[in-house]
Amino acid sequence: MKLLDFRSDTVTQPTEEMRAAMASAVVGDDILGEDPTVQRLESMCATMFGKEAGLFVISGTMANQVSVMALTQLGDEIIVGEDTHIYNLEVGGLAALSGVQARPIRAEQGRFSPADLKKAIRPKGVQSAISRVLCLENTYNLNRGIPLNADYMKEMADIAHNHDMTVYLDGARIFNAGVAFNMPLAKLCAPVDCLQFCLSKGLAAPVGAIMVGTKAFIDRSRWIKQRVGGGMRQAGHMAAAGIVALEKMQSRLQEDHDNATYLAKGLASIDEGLVDLKAPRTNIVYIDFGATGRQSGPIVSELLKNNVKIKHIDDGACRMITHWGIDKADIDTVLALYKKILG
Numbered sequence: 001m002k003l004l005d006f007r008s009d010t011v012t013q014p015t016e017e018m019r020a021a022m023a024s025a026v027v028g029d030d031i032l033g034e035d036p037t038v039q040r041l042e043s044m045c046a047t048m049f050g051k052e053a054g055l056f057v058i059s060g061t062m063a064n065q066v067s068v069m070a071l072t073q074l075g076d077e078i079i080v081g082e083d084t085h086i087y088n089l090e091v092g093g094l095a096a097l098s099g100v101q102a103r104p105i106r107a108e109q110g111r112f113s114p115a116d117l118k119k120a121i122r123p124k125g126v127q128s129a130i131s132r133v134l135c136l137e138n139t140y141n142l143n144r145g146i147p148l149n150a151d152y153m154k155e156m157a158d159i160a161h162n163h164d165m166t167v168y169l170d171g172a173r174i175f176n177a178g179v180a181f182n183m184p185l186a187k188l189c190a191p192v193d194c195l196q197f198c199l200s201k202g203l204a205a206p207v208g209a210i211m212v213g214t215k216a217f218i219d220r221s222r223w224i225k226q227r228v229g230g231g232m233r234q235a236g237h238m239a240a241a242g243i244v245a246l247e248k249m250q251s252r253l254q255e256d257h258d259n260a261t262y263l264a265k266g267l268a269s270i271d272e273g274l275v276d277l278k279a280p281r282t283n284i285v286y287i288d289f290g291a292t293g294r295q296s297g298p299i300v301s302e303l304l305k306n307n308v309k310i311k312h313i314d315d316g317a318c319r320m321i322t323h324w325g326i327d328k329a330d331i332d333t334v335l336a337l338y339k340k341i342l343g
């Protein structure tokens with residue numbers, strides 16, 4: 001029986017085309033700046049996002065942390081959403097690696113209120129940390145995947161820029177937002193100064209993330225990447241899969257979004273309290289078993305006995321992500337199971 005793994009889009013397997021491209025990639029020593037496949041990937045990404053330069057790194061976490069190291073000085077402050085990956089799931093890297101303090105703010109449906117953002121920016125003064133970076137995340141929140149549109153990003157970026165701050169975007173799933181708004185990524189990301197995105201989530205490459213921004217930011221980040229041991233020699237083998245991911249896997253994300261909506265509607269038809277059908281959605285379905293008086297633990301275990309994996313968040317909540325390798329028939333299978341378990 002097929003294992004249906006809905007825990008994350010990070011579980012995706014590389015396509016046959018990626019595997020072939022990896023095997024035949026022309027490679028060189030990337031630390032010496034001699035890997036043509038890495039260079040092609042980096043410049044392709046810079047063009048796609050309308051920024052000056054790009055940098056291939058091993059993971060989204062490394063991209064976020066190297067970016068913050070490049071953009072800040074000890075004791076600076078970075079404003080982040082309270083449900084962001086960079087603040088919650090990166091091993092305290094903001095403090096440990098950059099020596100910055102995080103200023104988390106609430107983001108209702110993924111959005112800061114302009115008033116909250118303005119309030120969080122410190123006035124300059126002898127006793128104040130410097131509010132240096134605003135970090136946005138799009139899609140927002142690991143467990144909900146809320147897409148943020150270009151107008152919202154511009155509104156937030158304008159506020160930050162008016163206070164001499166740099167605007168950085170953790171765009172691990174920015175391709176999902178691009179598909180959700182049917183908008184070119186350069187336009188969607190025009191308001192931010194620099195960003196990272198992951199090749200190894202919905203796009204299904206086996207590894208890697210890309211940072212893009214000004215040439216000065218990327219030059220500094222390349223040096224910091226080396227400092228933290230992120231230099232990779234014949235990295236073109238991995239970059240080759242990234243190129244296929246960007247060329248072939250972006251438009252199919254719509255299928256994941258359709259499947260997530262289909263799943264959410266199916267769950268709501270079992271019990272309407274389970275999901276918020278009105279919430280903006282991409283490829284993530286947040287399930288609130290608690291709201292229907294159920295505990296998530298036993299449900300996760302029961303699904304697992306039937307070869308279905310979902311992500312346990314807490315006593316009441318779970319998350320499911322649709323991705324490459326999961327089709328509509330798989331959603332029907334899991335909905336039938338839910339009916340049996342919850343019915």
Ligand SMILES: Cc1ncc(COP(=O)(O)O)c(C=O)c1O
Pocket residue numbers: 058059060061062064085086137142170172173198200209
């Ligand atoms: C929003 C966000 N940022 C960053 C990351 C980190 O990416 P990686 O797992 O490649 O380190 C993730 C991973 O799930 C993520 O969801």
